[in-house]
Amino acid sequence: MIRIENLVKTYGSVRALDGLSLDVEPGVVYGFLGPNGAGKTTSMRILSGLAHPDSGRAWILDKEIGQPGSDVRSLVGVLPEEPAFYGWMTPREYLRDFIAPLYDIHGQVAAQRADELLEIVSLKEAANRRISGFSRGMRQRMGLAQALVHRPPVLLLDEPVSALDPAGRKEVLDLIETLRGQTTILLSTHILADVERVCDVVGIIARGRLIVQSRRDDLLARYVTPLFEIESEDGFGHWLEWVKSQAFVTNVTVSDHTARVLVKDVHQAQKELLGSLARESLSVRRFEVVQPSLEDVFLRLTGKEA
Amino acid sequence: MFRTLFAKEFREQWRTWKMIVFLAVFLITGIISPVLAKYTPEILKSIPNLPAGLADFIPAPTVADSLAQYLKNTEQFGILLVILLTMGVMAQEKERGTAAMLLTKPVSRSAVILAKWLAGMTILLAGLLVDGLACLAYTVVLFEPLPFGAFWILNLFLLIYLGVYLTVALMASTLARSQSIAAAGAFGGLIVLIILGSLPRVSDYMPGQLVNWGNSLVLKGDLTAWPALGLAAVIIVLALLIACLRFEQEEI
Numbered sequence: 289m290i291r292i293e294n295l296v297k298t299y300g301s302v303r304a305l306d307g308l309s310l311d312v313e314p315g316v317v318y319g320f321l322g323p324n325g326a327g328k329t330t331s332m333r334i335l336s337g338l339a340h341p342d343s344g345r346a347w348i349l350d351k352e353i354g355q356p357g358s359d360v361r362s363l364v365g366v367l368p369e370e371p372a373f374y375g376w377m378t379p380r381e382y383l384r385d386f387i388a389p390l391y392d393i394h395g396q397v398a399a400q401r402a403d404e405l406l407e408i409v410s411l412k413e414a415a416n417r418r419i420s421g422f423s424r425g426m427r428q429r430m431g432l433a434q435a436l437v438h439r440p441p442v443l444l445l446d447e448p449v450s451a452l453d454p455a456g457r458k459e460v461l462d463l464i465e466t467l468r469g470q471t472t473i474l475l476s477t478h479i480l481a482d483v484e485r486v487c488d489v490v491g492i493i494a495r496g497r498l499i500v501q502s503r504r505d506d507l508l509a510r511y512v513t514p515l516f517e518i519e520s521e522d523g524f525g526h527w528l529e530w531v532k533s534q535a536f537v538t539n540v541t542v543s544d545h546t547a548r549v550l551v552k553d554v555h556q557a558q559k560e561l562l563g564s565l566a567r568e569s570l571s572v573r574r575f576e577v578v579q580p581s582l583e584d585v586f587l588r589l590t591g592k593e594a
Numbered sequence: 595m596f597r598t599l600f601a602k603e604f605r606e607q608w609r610t611w612k613m614i615v616f617l618a619v620f621l622i623t624g625i626i627s628p629v630l631a632k633y634t635p636e637i638l639k640s641i642p643n644l645p646a647g648l649a650d651f652i653p654a655p656t657v658a659d660s661l662a663q664y665l666k667n668t669e670q671f672g673i674l675l676v677i678l679l680t681m682g683v684m685a686q687e688k689e690r691g692t693a694a695m696l697l698t699k700p701v702s703r704s705a706v707i708l709a710k711w712l713a714g715m716t717i718l719l720a721g722l723l724v725d726g727l728a729c730l731a732y733t734v735v736l737f738e739p740l741p742f743g744a745f746w747i748l749n750l751f752l753l754i755y756l757g758v759y760l761t762v763a764l765m766a767s768t769l770a771r772s773q774s775i776a777a778a779g780a781f782g783g784l785i786v787l788i789i790l791g792s793l794p795r796v797s798d799y800m801p802g803q804l805v806n807w808g809n810s811l812v813l814k815g816d817l818t819a820w821p822a823l824g825l826a827a828v829i830i831v832l833a834l835l836i837a838c839l840r841f842e843q844e845e846i
Contacts, residue, residue, distance in 0.1 A: 336698045339845045359700060366698035372691030374602075376609045389598040390699045434695070 289314040289472040290335070290442065295344035297330050297496075304330040305341070306496035312489070315469045319487030319504070320476040321582075323590055327496040328476040329369060332446045335474070336366045348442055362391065365440035369447045371431030375420025379411050379430055382419065383437060391438035405433040410459060424451040432460060443473045449482055461486050480583045490582065494590045507585055514554035516561060518547045519574035527568045536560065545573075596705050603713035607679070613717050616675055620721035623671050624728025627663035631655050632736040657737040661812055664729045665748075665805055668722070672756045676718060677780045680763040683710050684841070685776035694846045704838040707768060711834060714760050715753075722749050722756075741812055748808030754826050755804045759784060761833040768837040801826035 290312035297305040305327045312318045322328050333339040335346060337353060337360070346353045348360040373382060380402050388398035406412045409429040414422070422430065428451045435443060448464070449457040457479075464473060464486050477483060483490060484504065491501040500507065518524075524547055531549060532540050536557050539550040551557035554577065565572055607613040632655050639649045684707070687693035697703065726749045733740050766779030791800040803822035810817035 333845075338694055338697060361698060361700040364698070368691070368694055368698075370691060372695055374606065374692060376606065386598060386602055387699065390595060390701055392595075431695075 289349060290318075290474060291347045292331065292335075293345050295331065295334060295346060296342045297327075297334065297339065298342055303496055305334075305344075307344070308493065308496060308498055309344075310491050310498050310501055312472060312474055314472050316488040317464060317468055317473045317475060317486050319483035319490045320474055320493065321478070321480070321483060321490060321586055322476075322493035323478070326493045326590075328493060329446055330496075331493075332366075332368075332444050332474075332476060335444055336364070336368075337361060362438065363441055365435030365438070365443045367428075367431045367435045367443070367445045367448055369450075371427055371434070373419045373422075373427065373430065375418060377419055378416050379406055379419060379433070380415040382430070383433060387434050387437045393438065401437060405436055408436075408463060409433045425453060425456045428452055429456065429460065432463070441471060443467070443471050443475075445473060445475045447477055448475060449479065450477065457482065480586055484582045492586060492589050499589050504582070508582065514551050514557065515578040516549040516551065516557060517574065517576045517578055518549065518561070518565070518572060519545055520547070521545065521571040521573055524570065525568065527564060527570060530564060531561070534560065595701055596709055599701065599705055599709035600713055603683075603710050604716065607713065607717055612679055613720075616679060616717060616721055617724055619671055619675060620668075620725040621728055623667045624664070624725040625732055627667050627729055628660040628732040628736050631659040631663045655737070657733060657740060658813055660729070660733045660737055661740065661809060664725075665752075665809055668725055668752060669755075669805060672718075672721070672752065673759050673784065675721070676714070676756050676760040677763045677784060679717065680710075680714050680760050681767050681776050681780040682773045683714070683764065684767040684837075685770045685773045686767075688846060689772055697846055703841045707764070707834065707837050707841055711761065711764055714764065715757055718756055718760060719753055722753055725749075741814075744808075744811040744814075748805075748812050751804040751808040751823075754823070754830075755801050758787070758801045758826050758829050761830045762787075765833040765837040768841050798822070799825055801829065 290310075292308055292310050295305045295308040296303070304325075308327060308331060320328055320331070330339065334341050335348065335353065340354060349363050351358045351360045351363070353360055374386075377386065383402035383405060384398045388394070388401060393401060403412070403415075406415050409432055411426065411429055411433065414426065419427070419430065428448065432445075432448060435445070445464075449460050452460060461482060464475070467473060468486075468488070475483075475487065487504055489501065490504050490507055492499045502510065523545065524542065528540065528542065528547070531537055531547075536551050536553050537549055538552055541548045549557070549561065558577070562575065565575070604613075607616075635652045635655055638644075638652055684693070687696070693706075696706065726745065730740060730742075730745065762783040763776075763780035766783060767776040770776035770779055787800065787802075791797050791802040797803065798819070799821045801822055803819040804826060807817055807819040807822070809815075
């Protein structure tokens with residue numbers, strides 16, 4: 289559905305994209321993750337036709353971007369990171385009289401679609417207010433509405449929820465969930481909890497290259513290191529030396545009365561650790577396998593400390 | 595698609611008051627020009643302690659004075675207004691991010707430029723109609739009727755002449771990435787045209803000569819300025835072409 293091969297893009301001495309390749313299958317919500325400056329927005333801009341790559345190629349629905357006679361823009365809905373509007377227009381005018389006609393949607397059909405979208409993005413009550421008075425969150429929702437006017441098969445969403453409050457975020461993420469299966473969505477974000485919630489596939493990008501691309505659950509299973517947190521009232525004494533010497537343990541850190549034990553094999557660790565704690569007669573207040581999170585994977589793969 | 599882009603430009607100029615101010619200034623220009631021509635000698639004569647006999651040398655105003663005032667005021671205010679109206683239209687869209695939003699839609703970049711140009715020219719045409727009608731009416735009341743056909747050909751020449759400035763300002767706005775650079779470019783273009791227009795011999799070929807041609811037509815003179823008309827057309831077409839080609843290639 290979306291295919292990128294070896295995209296390279298430089299701005300002066302900065303290599304924003306350094307051979308980026310990725311593949312997005314039809315109907316999935318693809319979470320495009322990366323630290324600031326990793327190349328997410330540059331990729332989105334190239335896919336939207338706003339920027340040209342120095343080399344490499346990209347396709348949307350088998351149409352190659354940037355080739356003569358291959359305009360993909362009617363197939364794509366784009367929400368930029370900071371959507372901008374004509375402040376003198378109202379949302380209804382913007383959708384009905386400006387955006388819809390650009391997709392050859394006119395008259396009553398355009399009016400109905402505008403009202404439907406304003407309802408979906410919870411802006412119906414502000415439909416006749418000037419956009420210039422809108423908050424950032426309202427603009428973001430307005431941006432989503434304009435991307436959906438022509439019911440595109442592909443949506444490119446650049447940080448769609450970063451400006452929203454928790455309630456607004458939930459609404460937008462719920463909306464994205466309703467589009468799952470019918471629309472292919474490439475969603476760039478740095479909010480990992482949102483990716484965990486809505487994305488089927490995750491691609492992690494750093495320094496202009498794709499580090500890993502996998503289904504979300506596979507990624508978690510493959511990369512998250514099992515971690516045990518043990519809290520003891522009296523400290524750990526000799527037990528610490530013992531646990532550090534075990535082959536199934538990769539790292540141990542202690543802060544206050546809590547030991548964090550990274551292990552290779554979670555099942556072996558569970559048995560061995562519980563047995564050893566009982567043998568040492570330590571007063572264990574808490575023994576917990578910490579739930580793996582995408583944040584751990586992200587930080588590990590992009591080379592940052594957790 | 596072009597109709598949607600044109601309608602948006604037109605509505606934007608109306609809703610942001612720019613068109614209203616533009617038309618109001620042209621209306622005032624059209625009214626005030628014959629009035630100034632008529633009453634300036636009266637005002638001069640009424641100055642206290644005027645040297646004896648000087649009042650007799652102040653000639654009685656004629657329809658030619660009314661026309662001269664009209665041309666001078668329309669040219670001065672017109673150039674300033676078209677530059678102010680146009681210099682930000684593209685640069686502002688790029689600066690604010692609305693151009694990026696628009697270009698993700700299936701629109702031709704050249705159509706965006708041409709819609710802005712046509713909207714600007716339409717507003718300029720409306721301004722000259724208001725200006726011309728007001729001048730005609732007040733000249734009839736204060737002097738005598740101006741030759742109707744020749745007067746509107748003169749206004750057509752004014753449209754082309756001011757259209758040169760409008761198109762150059764639009765080109766500057768397209769080439770610039772910010773409104774301040776666009777403004778510098780637009781006024782830079784104005785200065786270049788003024789300097790060239792003041793050079794002997796060269797001025798005969800410059801678009802400003804169209805105003806003299808129109809004036810001569812109304813006053814039944816025999817001056818023509820075909821080269822100036824040709825050069826004005828060339829400047830307009832070239833400036834539009836440069837703007838379109840540049841915008842087609844530009845990364846937003």
